[in-house]
Amino acid sequence: MHELSLTQSLVEIAVDHARREKAQAILSITMEIGSLSGAIPEAVEFAFDVCTRGTLAEGARLEIRRIPGRGRCLECGEETGMDFTTFTCPHCGSFALETFQGKEMRLVELEVD
Amino acid sequence: MCIECGCGITPHDHDHSHSTRTIQLEEDILAKNNRYAAANREHFQQNGAFVLNLVSSPGSGKTTLLERTLRDLTERLQFAVLEGDQQTSNDADRIAATGVPVRQINTGAGCHLDAHMIGHGIETFDLPATDILMIENVGNLVCPAPFDLGEDHKVVVLSVTEGEDKPLKYPQMFQAASLMLVNKIDLLPYLQFDLEQCKGFARQVNPGIEILELSCQTGEGMAAWYDWLQRSVENKRDAAI
Ligand SMILES: Nc1nc2c(ncn2[C@@H]2O[C@H](COP(=O)(O)OP(=O)(O)O)[C@@H](O)[C@H]2O)c(=O)[nH]1
Ligand SMILES: [Mg+2]
Ligand SMILES: [Zn+2]
Numbered sequence: 001m002h003e004l005s006l007t008q009s010l011v012e013i014a015v016d017h018a019r020r021e022k023a024q025a026i027l028s029i030t031m032e033i034g035s036l037s038g039a040i041p042e043a044v045e046f047a048f049d050v051c052t053r054g055t056l057a058e059g060a061r062l063e064i065r066r067i068p069g070r071g072r073c074l075e076c077g078e079e080t081g082m083d084f085t086t087f088t089c090p091h092c093g094s095f096a097l098e099t100f101q102g103k104e105m106r107l108v109e110l111e112v113d
Numbered sequence: 114m115c116i117e118c119g120c121g122i123t124p125h126d127h128d129h130s131h132s133t134r135t136i137q138l139e140e141d142i143l144a145k146n147n148r149y150a151a152a153n154r155e156h157f158q159q160n161g162a163f164v165l166n167l168v169s170s171p172g173s174g175k176t177t178l179l180e181r182t183l184r185d186l187t188e189r190l191q192f193a194v195l196e197g198d199q200q201t202s203n204d205a206d207r208i209a210a211t212g213v214p215v216r217q218i219n220t221g222a223g224c225h226l227d228a229h230m231i232g233h234g235i236e237t238f239d240l241p242a243t244d245i246l247m248i249e250n251v252g253n254l255v256c257p258a259p260f261d262l263g264e265d266h267k268v269v270v271l272s273v274t275e276g277e278d279k280p281l282k283y284p285q286m287f288q289a290a291s292l293m294l295v296n297k298i299d300l301l302p303y304l305q306f307d308l309e310q311c312k313g314f315a316r317q318v319n320p321g322i323e324i325l326e327l328s329c330q331t332g333e334g335m336a337a338w339y340d341w342l343q344r345s346v347e348n349k350r351d352a353a354i
Contacts, residue, residue, distance in 0.1 A: 002225050002256035006142050013140050021136060031142070038259050038285045084284045087317045095320050105259075107140040113133050 003043035006105065007051045010044070013107050015056050023112035026057040030109035034067040035083060036102035041066060063109075069102030146260055149228035153235075153263025160240035162193075163342075163349045164248065166226075166262050168286060169270035170279075171252030174296040176204045177329040178270060179247055183211040186339060190244040190346065195234045197226040197251045204249060214238055224256035231262045244346050254283040265349065266291040273297050273304055277311035284318040292323045294338065299328040 069082035075094035205217035327334030
């Protein structure tokens with residue numbers, strides 16, 4: 001359940017931005033969670049209510065955009081979908097896969113009042 | 114409600130706007146931890162301390178590994194130890210018995226150490242006199258993986274009683290580690306554990322991972338681990354000059 005501390009960080013970052021904007025409330029928070037980030041969206045949703053209580057983000061809506069994993073083969077150059085069990089290139093069988101998408105855990109949008 | 118004045122009900126005349134607006138951002142959730150980690154790393158570098166972050170599931174033998182290593186290498190290398198656990202100071206007490214400086218960090222409900230805890234944890238250590246700082250993370254093959262502490266390497270300990278498929282089940286941790294220690298090999302005769310298959314799985318998720326087999330109980334294989342430590346400390350010292 002490291003999602004609890006990740007969610008705490010998410011809320012802290014959001015509140016910092018809202019303060020800088022002199023906002024009085026955060027209405028919604030949009031974040032991206034990559035499928036290779038190790039964070040489980042449902043666990044973040046679960047932690048969100050607890051972490052926002054008593055903050056500017058209390059009552060805010062949380063929107064999570066799930067980002068699928070993508071990788072590129074360093075041998076043949078082909079792109080492929082990646083999950084935690086993708087270890088070889090489906091095109092040429094090489095182990096040299098480089099992940100370029102799916103590890104993100106980012107706050108991308110805030111709606112404030 | 115307005116945080117500046119508590120408005121919302123009563124009319125008021127100071128000017129701040131109440132207007133809904135959208136802010137576009139690109140903020141990494143781990144950025145704060147990563148900033149602390151970078152500061153720790155810089156601090157370790159300046160003091161020439163080599164730092165390992167030991168991760169495993171509970172009971173793989175991290176504390177036993179430390180006890181034996183500290184006792185065997187006390188003449189050759191200066192150690193300091195940070196012990197992470199949710200509760201109790203049992204592990205720190207075991208380490209203290211070896212005479213090495215140790216601090217316990219209790220994470221309470223927390224399932225991992227973070228870089229901020231490490232920054233405070235090392236405050237009382239004499240880092241310039243320390244060759245190796247060992248950090249025993251909370252026993253858990255999932256949560257500590259994404260948290261950089263400022264260490265040189267994550268070392269994952271896997272004991273042969275856990276099954277050979279753990280690298281496939283917890284790939285993020287085995288990808289994050291530079292070295293895998295397969296522990297409790299004294300038990301191999303009593304188990305159906307396929308050592309070669311386990312090593313194959315680990316290399317499948319992380320082709321660059323180094324692997325050593327040992328028993329903290331009998332001492333078999335410990336010499337190679339000690340060589341690895343000695344070499345790493347020297348490399349770090351050379352790089353610092
Ligand atoms: N047979 C055997 N038992 C070991 C070995 N290393 C550790 N143990 C035992 O495994 C148990 C858990 O060890 P501990 O160091 O507390 O694990 P930790 O939770 O990873 O810190 C203890 O009972 C140890 O004595 C080993 O190499 N062989
Ligand atoms: Mg322990
Ligand atoms: Zn390929």
